[in-house]
Amino acid sequence: MSCDNRRLRILELIKKHTVGRQDQLVELLNAEGFGVTQATVSRDINELRLKKIKEGGVFRYVQDDSSSVDGDNKISLMFKQTVMSVVVSQNLIIVKTLAGSANAVCAIIDNFNLSGVLGSVAGDDCIFVATEPNAAETVAQTFRSYMA
Numbered sequence: 001m002s003c004d005n006r007r008l009r010i011l012e013l014i015k016k017h018t019v020g021r022q023d024q025l026v027e028l029l030n031a032e033g034f035g036v037t038q039a040t041v042s043r044d045i046n047e048l049r050l051k052k053i054k055e056g057g058v059f060r061y062v063q064d065d066s067s068s069v070d071g072d073n074k075i076s077l078m079f080k081q082t083v084m085s086v087v088v089s090q091n092l093i094i095v096k097t098l099a100g101s102a103n104a105v106c107a108i109i110d111n112f113n114l115s116g117v118l119g120s121v122a123g124d125d126c127i128f129v130a131t132e133p134n135a136a137e138t139v140a141q142t143f144r145s146y147m148a
């Protein structure tokens with residue numbers, strides 16, 4: 001599994017679980033088949049710029065909100081490097097990616113929480129995004145802006 005997929009999964013895990021130690025992340029990721037070491041998770045934490053906060057007497061990792069501009073740049077970079085095309089057909093958007101990249105890009109799209117998006121499905125190199133009527137072109141333009 002790719003580095004991008006693993007890092008997106010780390011972000012999902014720290015939102016879903018109270019994770020305060022690297023060994024907890026290693027355990028969660030290995031349970032999902034990622035096969036990581038503590039050193040890999042440590043590098044991912046640094047790359048994702050996660051920070052520890054104390055919440056209810058317990059420490060946990062969270063995404064550092066102050067790095068959101070950098071996060072936008074990473075999303076744009078991933079779109080530029082992996083998304084080949086964005087095409088609209090009525091209320092369906094077809095996003096073509098490099099082989100093996102669709103799941104990671106789809107996770108990013110899902111995290112956008114864009115108005116008008118009903119859901120998305122990813123294959124290996126293609127994503128289908130269903131939208132409300134008349135919203136597809138606006139949503140597609142948002143995707144294209146990350147490719148520019």
